[in-house]
Amino acid sequence: MNGNGWAVEARELTRRFGDFTAVDRVSFQVRQGEIFGFLGANGAGKTTAIRMLCGLLAPSGGEAWVDGIPILTQPERVKLRIGYMSQKFSLYDDLFVLENLEFYGGIYGLSRKQIVQRSGEMLERFGLADYARSLTADLPLGYKQRLALGCAALHHPGVLFLDEPTSGVDPIARRRFWEMIYDLAESGTTVFVTTHYMDEAEYCSRVSIMVDGRIAALDSPEKLKAAQAASSMQDVFVNLVNR
Amino acid sequence: MHTILYLIQKEFRQILRNKFMLRLILIAPIMQTLVLGHALNTDLKNVKLAVADLDHSRASRELVSSFFASDLFRPAKVSATPGDIEQIMVRDDADMVLWIPEHFGRKIAKGENAVVGIYVNGTNSSLAGLATGYASAILRRQNETIRRQRLDANPRMAAAVFEVKPVSRFIYNPELETRYYMIPGVVVLIVTIISGMLSGMAIVREKEIGTLEQLLVTPITPLQLIAGKTIPFAIISFLDIGLVTVFGILYFRLPFAGSVFLLSGATLLYLLVTLGVGLLASTVSQTQQQSMFTVWFIMIFAILTSGFFFAIENMPPVVRAMTLVNPLRYFLSVVRGVFLKDITPMDAMPDLVPLAVIGVIVFGAAVARFRKRVA
Amino acid sequence: MRQVLAIARKEVMHILRDPRSLIVAILMPLMMVLLYGYAIDMELRNLPVAVLDYDHTPASRDLVERMTSSNFIVNAGYIGNRAEIEKGFRRSHFRAGLVIPDGYGRDLARGMDTDIQIVIDGADAATAQAVENYLSAVIAKINRDLLQSRFGDRAQIPVEARTRIFFNPELRSPSFVVPGLTAVIMIMICALLTSIAVTREKETGTLEQILTAPIASYQVMVGKVVPYMLIAAIDTALVLIVGRLVFHVPMEGSWWVLAGYSLVYLFISLAFGLLISAISKTQQVAMLMALLITMLPSLILSGFVFSIASMPRVLQWIAHLVPATYYLRVIRGIMLAGRSWFPFEGGVMLLMAAGFMTLAVKRFKSRLD
Numbered sequence A: 001m002n003g004n005g006w007a008v009e010a011r012e013l014t015r016r017f018g019d020f021t022a023v024d025r026v027s028f029q030v031r032q033g034e035i036f037g038f039l040g041a042n043g044a045g046k047t048t049a050i051r052m053l054c055g056l057l058a059p060s061g062g063e064a065w066v067d068g069i070p071i072l073t074q075p076e077r078v079k080l081r082i083g084y085m086s087q088k089f090s091l092y093d094d095l096f097v098l099e100n101l102e103f104y105g106g107i108y109g110l111s112r113k114q115i116v117q118r119s120g121e122m123l124e125r126f127g128l129a130d131y132a133r134s135l136t137a138d139l140p141l142g143y144k145q146r147l148a149l150g151c152a153a154l155h156h157p158g159v160l161f162l163d164e165p166t167s168g169v170d171p172i173a174r175r176r177f178w179e180m181i182y183d184l185a186e187s188g189t190t191v192f193v194t195t196h197y198m199d200e201a202e203y204c205s206r207v208s209i210m211v212d213g214r215i216a217a218l219d220s221p222e223k224l225k226a227a228q229a230a231s232s233m234q235d236v237f238v239n240l241v242n243r
Numbered sequence B: 001m002h003t004i005l006y007l008i009q010k011e012f013r014q015i016l017r018n019k020f021m022l023r024l025i026l027i028a029p030i031m032q033t034l035v036l037g038h039a040l041n042t043d044l045k046n047v048k049l050a051v052a053d054l055d056h057s058r059a060s061r062e063l064v065s066s067f068f069a070s071d072l073f074r075p076a077k078v079s080a081t082p083g084d085i086e087q088i089m090v091r092d093d094a095d096m097v098l099w100i101p102e103h104f105g106r107k108i109a110k111g112e113n114a115v116v117g118i119y120v121n122g123t124n125s126s127l128a129g130l131a132t133g134y135a136s137a138i139l140r141r142q143n144e145t146i147r148r149q150r151l152d153a154n155p156r157m158a159a160a161v162f163e164v165k166p167v168s169r170f171i172y173n174p175e176l177e178t179r180y181y182m183i184p185g186v187v188v189l190i191v192t193i194i195s196g197m198l199s200g201m202a203i204v205r206e207k208e209i210g211t212l213e214q215l216l217v218t219p220i221t222p223l224q225l226i227a228g229k230t231i232p233f234a235i236i237s238f239l240d241i242g243l244v245t246v247f248g249i250l251y252f253r254l255p256f257a258g259s260v261f262l263l264s265g266a267t268l269l270y271l272l273v274t275l276g277v278g279l280l281a282s283t284v285s286q287t288q289q290q291s292m293f294t295v296w297f298i299m300i301f302a303i304l305t306s307g308f309f310f311a312i313e314n315m316p317p318v319v320r321a322m323t324l325v326n327p328l329r330y331f332l333s334v335v336r337g338v339f340l341k342d343i344t345p346m347d348a349m350p351d352l353v354p355l356a357v358i359g360v361i362v363f364g365a366a367v368a369r370f371r372k373r374v375a
Numbered sequence C: 001m002r003q004v005l006a007i008a009r010k011e012v013m014h015i016l017r018d019p020r021s022l023i024v025a026i027l028m029p030l031m032m033v034l035l036y037g038y039a040i041d042m043e044l045r046n047l048p049v050a051v052l053d054y055d056h057t058p059a060s061r062d063l064v065e066r067m068t069s070s071n072f073i074v075n076a077g078y079i080g081n082r083a084e085i086e087k088g089f090r091r092s093h094f095r096a097g098l099v100i101p102d103g104y105g106r107d108l109a110r111g112m113d114t115d116i117q118i119v120i121d122g123a124d125a126a127t128a129q130a131v132e133n134y135l136s137a138v139i140a141k142i143n144r145d146l147l148q149s150r151f152g153d154r155a156q157i158p159v160e161a162r163t164r165i166f167f168n169p170e171l172r173s174p175s176f177v178v179p180g181l182t183a184v185i186m187i188m189i190c191a192l193l194t195s196i197a198v199t200r201e202k203e204t205g206t207l208e209q210i211l212t213a214p215i216a217s218y219q220v221m222v223g224k225v226v227p228y229m230l231i232a233a234i235d236t237a238l239v240l241i242v243g244r245l246v247f248h249v250p251m252e253g254s255w256w257v258l259a260g261y262s263l264v265y266l267f268i269s270l271a272f273g274l275l276i277s278a279i280s281k282t283q284q285v286a287m288l289m290a291l292l293i294t295m296l297p298s299l300i301l302s303g304f305v306f307s308i309a310s311m312p313r314v315l316q317w318i319a320h321l322v323p324a325t326y327y328l329r330v331i332r333g334i335m336l337a338g339r340s341w342f343p344f345e346g347g348v349m350l351l352m353a354a355g356f357m358t359l360a361v362k363r364f365k366s367r368l369d
Helices: A046-053 A075-081 A097-107 A112-125 A141-153 A171-186 A221-228 A233-242 B002-017 B019-039 B058-067 B082-090 B104-109 B125-153 B155-160 B178-209 B211-217 B222-251 B260-283 B288-304 B317-325 B327-340 B345-374 C002-016 C019-039 C058-067 C083-090 C104-109 C125-155 C173-204 C206-211 C217-245 C255-279 C283-300 C313-319 C323-337 C343-368
Strands: A008-017 A020-030 A035-040 A061-066 A082-085 A159-163 A190-195 A206-211 A214-219 B047-053 B073-075 B096-100 B114-121 B164-171 C047-053 C073-078 C096-100 C114-121 C159-166
Touching (some): A035 A046, A035 A171, A046 A061, A046 A159, A075 A082, A082 B211, A097 A112, A097 B002, A112 A141, A141 A159, A171 A190, A206 A221, A206 A233, B002 B019, B002 B222, B019 C283, B019 C313, B047 B058, B047 B082, B047 B125, B058 B096, B082 B096, B104 B114, B114 B125, B164 C125, B178 B260, B178 B288, B178 C283, B222 B260, B222 B345, B260 B345, B288 B327, B288 C019, B288 C173, B317 B327, B317 C019, C019 C173, C019 C217, C047 C125, C058 C073, C058 C104, C058 C125, C083 C096, C104 C114, C173 C217, C173 C255, C173 C323, C217 C343, C255 C323, C323 C343
Parallel strands (some): A035 A190, A035 A206, A159 A190, B047 B073, B047 B096, B164 C114
Antiparallel strands (some): A008 A061, A206 A214, B096 B114, C096 C114
């Protein structure tokens, strides 16, 4: 936590691939404990932005801080404070549910006691207790999703980055998933989530909409709808993109 | 540090749960040793010999039976006539033809010199060379026998005859089992294939399923990741060497003259190379398939010029120079030395040093490249 | 027919867009034949032998001279004592030690028997025997010469052999290596190529897609196989041409006949590769199996390097299941002996081609149903 107190801050963050600019001078601040939605159509630059914030990709320009730590110069320290869930869920299909949790816990340096304790908690909290010894490959998609979230949050990170965590999952499972996100946010974790499902935008404290690499709008869902005189985030988005 | 332990634990869990992998690690090496141990036999046996005996004397029959006395030669299903010798070989009815002309017996009895014809199918030049060599040896012994007979008949001459007597002694492998020379090569082959393939696939597989990215987001350093990926395969390779060695000793009665310590040390150095190659291949490949291709490519060249199948001494100078950077060559030399001769570490130095150098360079390059790609 | 062509055309597109594999597929065989045609020499020569001469007379020097007069043996140098022999063996500095006792020359001059000790490193048994054979022959010649000088014509060798080698009279190694290498390379390339083809489809799930169209699975198979057959055929032609032009491997027989049998062999190899890919659950399995099941047996059990007749019964049977065994006989027979009719081998090969293909198609069908 630096002096400003932002959980995540970006200033003129840019990323170019050859002569294509995926992320174009993006700036924003995310408060602690917020659920910050990073919306945009496919190819708008969301995944690129999130990967930069996680230290997976180096920015071409601009800077950013996570939990007050600059990602440009100290990406290693940033990694200790964050959790990440990718689109592919990135779980080991040939391990048991519990073993996946154990592994990620161990990687983050948790002690055996902590791992045992927190894994147990996580399994309860996310309704996976009955599947502890099931092969991850055998889980239905919705449960894999929960497991991936659990693995990302096991070490109690300050900021959780979720990249399209609900892709391909049925609406009921999605809803349940968001309940878990609320749960985490309530415990104080900042959640930074990208999605292209506009209805999920309603669940966020604030939302930014990326169009062609730039932020076209950033505010709470209510205020955005009011400003656009739209009844749903879907309409807000369509308006912005078509502009 | 204990992060690496978690990586290793995960890797082993995955491997043990993968039935195919288990079979590959535990059963395939034994099967290979079994089959190759029996097949890799450079001894020649059962060479098809067709005989054209135009003399039918006692002497010619003795000559013929001296050829068939051991299992080196066996009678071809056809008998030859001077006219169709070439045809016989073209049809592959015989590998070699022995032609004994008329009056052979008479000439021998008179104490004269007689000529026989030996015709060899040169298609398989190694077989041809060896078979000719065996035939010469048999003839030589027959000559000895005949000379003894002549001397016995002529005691005055016998007293005046003197000769140089060669006394041969074979050290190391006195039973002259060619498989004792080959099986250590099989050991090397197995270690190479398993460690090279496994490590070639390991990191790329994570890339493919997306977990590599996940790992990179965690506080794991590239070095820890590499260690976590290579250590399990090193352990498995050691396990396999032990397995194959014990099997070789128990089943084939393979000798083991040298030190386990030396063998382990050499294996460790060699693994640096193979795991390094696998790692390098991973870094330049997007898919497991590309990675495997690359590893294959390198491996096949290395195997064929390692001195396993074909002797390095026979290779032309340019190729021999190339083998100087072939780690298999050095490792094979040490392994053969440990099994067959009781070599000491000092003896093995000329092989261990290049191996270590190559290992450090390859593994170092792999690590450097991996870090660059990742950071 | 048109459908098969459509599949084939698509396959060609895939191939052209994956240059890396294509380059490997064409370059690797070429490089291998060039390297091994040049590098592999089965003939033994330049074997180092050390000399422990306690005698130092012209006679002992003559013995050493005779030993090194051909290029089979090379003098590794004079050593001082017996301990150095074993040390030399351990360090693989030389293969044998010739021990000439003190009094060798004197005994010969006086007309007395004398011993020569030959200590041989038995580790490489085959070479060891060859060395022993050679040295025995050298000594036998010395003995003959001694007798000749004493008794003149009465001391001739009883039986002398005139040796003639048919086909490949100089026992040139490339004539031996190139045909064998061709067989090994072809089956290897085919296994590799087919594993690319199949897994690409499996991974993208497009195989299932294709089969929902009104196309029979065997048509899909054939369509997939044809482009690779072309590549493999090009490979084979390249290898054989290099063998002929660069290494002067003879071609006593007909190119057409060779082409015919080669096509059958290619077909077998591809079908075999498909079969492997079909029964493999994952990519890694396919490639590992391809390596173990195609290359090693073709190299070791086909009669290329190790003679089948010398193997135990069981292995001989297995060897007769390896396609390369038959193709090797055919290619050697055509190139070196000018044969053109191989009823047995041809028959077996055709059977294998049909058999493997049927199995492969069956396997594919059952996996998708």
